[in-house]
Amino acid sequence: MNQITYILYILISSFIVIYVGNFCYKNGKVYILNYFPDDLNFGNGINKLLRIAYYLLNLGLAIWTLQAMREIYTVAEIILEISSRLSYIILIIASLHFINIYSVYLIYKHFKN
Numbered sequence: 001m002n003q004i005t006y007i008l009y010i011l012i013s014s015f016i017v018i019y020v021g022n023f024c025y026k027n028g029k030v031y032i033l034n035y036f037p038d039d040l041n042f043g044n045g046i047n048k049l050l051r052i053a054y055y056l057l058n059l060g061l062a063i064w065t066l067q068a069m070r071e072i073y074t075v076a077e078i079i080l081e082i083s084s085r086l087s088y089i090i091l092i093i094a095s096l097h098f099i100n101i102y103s104v105y106l107i108y109k110h111f112k113n
Helices: 002-035 040-068 075-112
Strands: none
Touching: 002 040, 002 075, 040 075
């Protein structure tokens, strides 16, 4: 049962991370370019860098948490294990989104002065 849990967890968490990453990348472009209207290449570069860092960190975290997965014997345990781990990943995603927005604001303040 552990292999099934591993596969389901990696597939679902990867889908969530990639979906949210692409969503934030596309919709965040307007936000970031608003801060850097005179230098579009710089704004696009920051947006791409944030997306790559987001992917690496979240996918790495999702894979790293597999080491602590306990032995699974029933379908109910699969659901509980996957849902608890996905809630952890979603909490990290929300935290990183806030940190990214704040970081872009600080970069904007730095270059504005």
